[in-house]
Amino acid sequence: MSASFFVPHDLDAPVRGAATGPLAGLTAVVKDMYDIAGSRTGGGNPDWLAAQQPATRHAAAIEQILAAGAIVTGKTICDEFFYSVAGANAHYGTPPNLRAPGRLPGGSSSGSAAACGADACDFALGSDTGGSVRIPASFNGLSGLRPTHDRVDLTGAMAMAPSFDVAGWFANAPGIFRRVGTVLLQGAAVTAPLTRLIVAADAFAQADTAVAALGREFLKRAAGLLPTPEGLAVAPNGFDEWREAFRILQAKEVWESFGDFVTRAKPKLGPGIKERMEFAATVTPEAADAARKVVASGRAHIRALVTPGTMIALPTAPSIAPPISSSSEEMESFRVRVMRLTCMAGLGGLPQMNLPVGTVAGCPAGLSLIAWPGGDEALLDLAVLLARFCGIAG
Numbered sequence: 001m002s003a004s005f006f007v008p009h010d011l012d013a014p015v016r017g018a019a020t021g022p023l024a025g026l027t028a029v030v031k032d033m034y035d036i037a038g039s040r041t042g043g044g045n046p047d048w049l050a051a052q053q054p055a056t057r058h059a060a061a062i063e064q065i066l067a068a069g070a071i072v073t074g075k076t077i078c079d080e081f082f083y084s085v086a087g088a089n090a091h092y093g094t095p096p097n098l099r100a101p102g103r104l105p106g107g108s109s110s111g112s113a114a115a116c117g118a119d120a121c122d123f124a125l126g127s128d129t130g131g132s133v134r135i136p137a138s139f140n141g142l143s144g145l146r147p148t149h150d151r152v153d154l155t156g157a158m159a160m161a162p163s164f165d166v167a168g169w170f171a172n173a174p175g176i177f178r179r180v181g182t183v184l185l186q187g188a189a190v191t192a193p194l195t196r197l198i199v200a201a202d203a204f205a206q207a208d209t210a211v212a213a214l215g216r217e218f219l220k221r222a223a224g225l226l227p228t229p230e231g232l233a234v235a236p237n238g239f240d241e242w243r244e245a246f247r248i249l250q251a252k253e254v255w256e257s258f259g260d261f262v263t264r265a266k267p268k269l270g271p272g273i274k275e276r277m278e279f280a281a282t283v284t285p286e287a288a289d290a291a292r293k294v295v296a297s298g299r300a301h302i303r304a305l306v307t308p309g310t311m312i313a314l315p316t317a318p319s320i321a322p323p324i325s326s327s328s329e330e331m332e333s334f335r336v337r338v339m340r341l342t343c344m345a346g347l348g349g350l351p352q353m354n355l356p357v358g359t360v361a362g363c364p365a366g367l368s369l370i371a372w373p374g375g376d377e378a379l380l381d382l383a384v385l386l387a388r389f390c391g392i393a394g
Contacts, residue, residue, distance in 0.1 A: 004093075086110075221390045
């Protein structure tokens with residue numbers, strides 16, 4: 001099934017913001033998880049959409065960008081209940097990835113990223129729980145940020161797994177990318193000079209050879225702007241221990257968010273989503289408690305590494321975007337590989353930024369930087385600096 005970037009229940013007309021402000025005149029599209037007054041929020045599932053009433057007010061993030069002058073032009077397709085990193089929706093179709101034709105856009109913020117990659121907007125709002133901004137940013141050649149947990153107000157946005165949920169955004173122009181951060185980020189930034197750059201050797205080992213090589217080549221180009229890279233294995237017991245704990249605890253919280261609806265309404269669920277929801281229903285309190293202990297240990301380890309002034313470099317995704325025709329078995333293998341790389345910032349509640357550093361086989365691939373808690377602004381400033389002097393795409 002092919003699709004637009006936008007949901008069938010899209011806005012009747014653009015929602016115009018203030019006449020002045022840091023985002024004045026910029027167009028934005030938003031993932032169909034944020035409330036927009038007068039419209040229903042669908043979360044990627046038509047049965048959920050049908051059960052909703054029109055929102056009576058905008059979500060907090062929407063209010064903020066409108067107050068800053070943005071114009072919201074549409075609501076975008078997302079993966080069902082945000083429970084995928086693929087970008088395919090069985091009900092609404094797969095938003096086209098114009099920068100990697102015939103390949104997936106990445107999810108769950110698929111429509112937002114694909115629209116931005118197609119220059120259909122100046123910036124786009126998504127969300128990230130297990131990689132849903134970072135992966136589509138990589139696949140569509142965009143700057144994308146998963147902020148520090150709780151630094152963007154999610155009031156009026158659908159929850160998935162609140163321990164890990166964050167808002168996030170995409171842009172092509174690094175200047176706009178940074179300006180969105182000045183509007184959305186709450187609380188004081190934690191400032192520190194960048195003095196240490198850890199290159200996560202074990203994360204690079206998870207990526208395809210060409211993707212890893214592209215990231216390392218970019219770090220060489222940026223050598224004058226970054227600290228001397230220090231190779232280090234960041235996961236002492238391998239990534240699968242963290243990935244599995246993340247998977248279990250995420251599933252437990254997904255079921256707390258949607259289980260009652262799934263049980264009562266029996267919505268039609270697409271391939272992959274159906275199986276993950278079935279698994280979520282089976283997670284016991286004991287399994288969740290055991291996962292929380294691993295998550296807490298992993299969080300402590302990661303935060304001890306990423307103190308103010310330290311960043312970790314790693315491939316954003318292990319590969320370029322998979323073909324749309326990939327089998328379910330291929331996609332499950334891809335999902336496991338992705339989660340090995342994305343679980344680190346999720347466990348740590350840390351900000352992670354995708355840099356669109358180039359292409360592999362003609363398709364975008366990204367390098368990520370993970371910063372310390374509250375180091376979001378340092379990442380955004382670095383995106384502008386690197387774009388100016390190192391020729392990153394976007």
